[in-house]
Amino acid sequence: MTLGDLSAFLLRQPLLALTIAAILLAVSTGMVAVTRPRLGQAMRNCAYLGLVAVLLLTVAQLAGHNERSEAALWLDRTRPAQIVGRETVISMRADGHFWVQAKFNGQPVDFLIDTGATYTGMSHRVAEQVGIEPDADDRGMILETANGSIVARRGTAASLSFGGVEAHSLPVAIGPxxxxxxxxxxxxxxxQLAGWRVEGNRLILTPKAG
Known part of the structure; x- marks a missing residue:
């Protein structure tokens, strides 16, 4: 293997290149420290930092490949929807669900898209945060959730939008x-959409023609 081949190989393997560089730096500190202690100590510290960086990057890489790990879920943040032509595309997150970052009364809020839910819903805290109050004449309604039955209040969101999807005066359920x-x-x-479908790990929403 020529020097050029080795350089090209290491460029394709940055973690390996960083590991080798940190080890070589750590080995060379012993020789430098004899005549220049301060420089040797600085080189040793850099070598340690390089090895720690390799360890952290390796853990992050392994977590990313393990889609069900807690680290993978933490690294896989909710992202805004993509617009492809007239369609809005939402990618599946590591937990197997479709999440989207939406503008809710003008404020960014993360939502789970749940085709089994009758109403768009949120907690009372989030409703207060975006300025939604329960309707004055509402007596509450019983909703079934994954954790059992709850009593929710009705309210109205001025706007909710993500990608090419936009709704106004949307009835919502405010849970405790x-x-x-x-x-x-x-x-x-x-x-309210023209249609929606799931293709692989993508949820594709088609708004009605304006």
């Missing part, structure tokens, strides 16, 4: 704090 910890986009919004 402590019993609702996930914001969901339900069928009362999805039913």
């Amino acid at each position: 704090d402590g019993e609702v910890d996930t914001n969901v986009i339900g069928m009362n919004l999805l039913s």
Whole structure:
């Protein structure tokens, strides 16, 4: 293997290149420290930092490949939707669900898209955060959630938008704090679309023609 081949190989393997560089630096510190102690100590510190960086990057890489690990879920943040032509495309997250970062009354809020939910819903805390109050004449309604039945209040969101999807004066369900910890986009919004479908790990939403 020529020097050029070795350089090209290391460029394709940055973690390996960083590991080798850190080890060579650590070995050379012993020779330098004899005559220049301060420089040797600085080189030793850089070598240690390089090895720590290799360890952290390796752990992050392994976590990314293990899609169900807690680290992978933490690294896989909710992202805004993509617009492809007229369609809005949402990628599946590592937990196997479709999440989207939406503008909710003008503020960024993460939502789980749940085709099994009748209403778009959120906790009372999030409703207050975006300026939604329960309707004055509402007596509450019982909703079934993954954690059992809850009593939710009706409210109205001025706007909710993501990608090419936009809804105004949208009825929402406001759940009690402590019993609702996930914001969901339900069928009362999805039913306003021309259609939606799942292709592989992508949820594709088609708005109605304007």
